[in-house]
Amino acid sequence: AATEPPSTAGSSEVVTIEYWIPAGQGREPAVAEVVKAFEATHPTIKVNVTAIPFGEFANALQVGLASDNPPDAAFAGGPDIPFLAYNGALRPVDDLLTAEDRADFNPDLIDMVSLDGVAYGMPFANSGVAMYYNVDSFEAAGVEVPTSLDDVWTWPEFVENVNRVVAHQTEEGHKVWGMVGLDNPIISTFFAWTLVRSGSAPGSPLWDGIAPDHTTVAGYIDTPEALEAYAFYQSLYTSGFAPNENVPDAFGTGQAATLFAIPPTAATLTRDFPDLKWAVMPIPYLKTPLTHTGSFAHILAARSTRSEAAGEFIHFFSSPDGYLTYHATTAMIPGRKSLQDELPELQSGFLKTVYDEILAWGQARPGGPGHSIFNRIVATDMMRNIALGTDIKTAVASTVDEADAQLAQFR
Structure with missing residues (x-):
């Protein structure tokens, strides 16, 4: 007790x-x-x-x-x-x-x-991913954005709708990206792996990402559904939807329709780009909605x-x-459910969207004691290489070997 x-x-x-x-x-x-x-x-x-x-x-x-x-x-x-x-x-x-x-x-x-x-x-506190969007650009293109978790877009629906915004901006003479991240290409367990992991079901090998004893990623990150998720991720870059290198302040300066980031980014946008009208939509998914959490x-x-x-x-x-x-x-977003009613900023607006995601979809990042290895070798280095056009099967095979060599310390 x-x-x-x-x-x-x-x-x-x-x-x-x-x-x-x-x-x-x-x-x-x-x-x-x-x-x-x-x-x-x-x-x-x-x-x-x-x-x-x-x-x-x-x-x-x-x-x-x-x-x-x-x-x-x-x-x-x-x-x-x-x-x-x-x-x-x-x-x-x-x-x-x-x-x-x-x-x-x-x-x-x-x-x-x-x-x-x-x-x-x-x-103590918590965090989740946030998909910011340019309100004026979406309204000008006549694209209605999901406002609740029940209406969340899949990633293909997200790309289709954002491309309508991009097309309208192109007609107006503005070159814009569909999506940018805090780092480009988008990497790490907190961001890139949110997309990849959503391509699986809870309890499946890809969902777990690593063996229960933390000694191998073989059979977890190289499954058919994993390869399918990587292919979609790669298409974001090969199609020109997202940049594979950093574009400073792309979202704040109107060079991107959406921004894949975190709640504290809002303070930066408000301070540095006071004329920008932005909001947050629920994070898209492939098969299972989720947001990685933790603080x-x-x-x-x-x-x-x-x-x-x-x-x-x-x-x-x-x-x-x-x-x-x-x-x-x-x-900060509270880690305690009981504090939700005590904070007015969680009752409406963008923080409510993120907090609702955390309550409904929140998942700890994978890896356990091997998280730092998983994050560096799998979710960062491999995902960056895939975004840059490396053959997916080749990238995955070499990553399994490299990660398992590092995870051997847990045997």
Whole structure:
């Protein structure tokens, strides 16, 4: 049975814990407010926050957790947690996750932080993919966009309808792309693999992407339905629908009809392109609708000597009060279902569309402890090569060999 989190309330000795976060995206000021609120109600615990540049954080955390002086807790990338747990770097947090917590967090977030049924991270926020579109361009072409999950387009329907927008813009003398991504070609498990995985059914080899023991992708990414999904993805580039290299600010400057991105992109569009009229439609699919999910989560170092105090801090941080304190400074989509009704921005508009997707279709990214290998070799390198026109069967065969050689560490 779940237990309440441990408490240091009976102690008068002040304990200082070390908490690491990746810098940027408004995390520092938001974390500072959470720490302030926590310390006000926990006078015997002080939190020292270290912000590390985002691009250096994952490696720094892995090294730090293995050292003799690790951070007591950290705000880690969710998909990285099973790998850290596999290597013995994390303390389980099942004792911090009450039954109420487990029922409240979206199930995909519990999956994200778990290894072999044991939770090694406290979920916090969530995210999903967002398909932005140029409202004026769609209206000018007379194309009506799906406004609910029930009306979502398949990927072929999406391409057909967006091509009508592109054709109208061409008639008006404007060259526009059908779709762009944050990176082009569109890659990674969060974006490209959302399209590929939607070409399968839950429980099928392609849906899983990797063997249950994380030791091979053979028989999972090389199935007939996988090859079919790759072929569709490749057609987006060979047909000229999407660019295979980056076009700076293509969507914001009216050079693309749609943008495959994430919710925080909205703030950039609003700030940099105030005259652009945009909205978000449900993400298209091939056979099964889905959005990959996941965000940062709180972890405890296995080698920490202050895990009880650190556990109190991350439990507070992951609580509704902790989330709302953070959200008041830096908005994020909540990981708790109970918070949906408390946030007006989730009741209408583009965030509601993304949140509805998360609740109905959300799936943790594949790979478990092998996610970083899967993301780099399969969802990034292979997908980029396919987009650039490499023979699909050749690309897949070489990827299986390369990925399996790296996954051998899990045997």
